[in-house]
Amino acid sequence: MSESKSGKPDCEIQELVQFACHPSKSAPGQIDCSPVVRFFRICVGRPAVEITKFVSITDDGGVTVPRNIDVLIPKARSFSEIAKHETNTDPEQFK
Numbered sequence: 001m002s003e004s005k006s007g008k009p010d011c012e013i014q015e016l017v018q019f020a021c022h023p024s025k026s027a028p029g030q031i032d033c034s035p036v037v038r039f040f041r042i043c044v045g046r047p048a049v050e051i052t053k054f055v056s057i058t059d060d061g062g063v064t065v066p067r068n069i070d071v072l073i074p075k076a077r078s079f080s081e082i083a084k085h086e087t088n089t090d091p092e093q094f095k
Contacts, residue, residue, distance in 0.1 A: 014042055
């Protein structure tokens with residue numbers, strides 16, 4: 001990862017655990033949930049980018065991020081930089 005002028009890394013990897021839940025098939029009335037781990041690269045002054053599909057998790061729970069992650073991930077843009085397209089909301093268009 002690159003470093004800022006202060007010598008501190010300007011990007012870090014953060015982990016987010018969410019849960020996917022569904023009605024239990026074996027116990028009616030109960031909910032079964034499983035953890036879904038997601039990883040994000042967060043850089044100073046730029047939007048966070050999800051890198052989950054590029055990260056490897058070892059058997060002992062260690063996390064490995066490819067050295068060339070900069071070339072693998074898409075360029076992040078803030079919402080103000082994203083092109084907006086006009087949407088036709090006329091219900092007549094669907095008839």
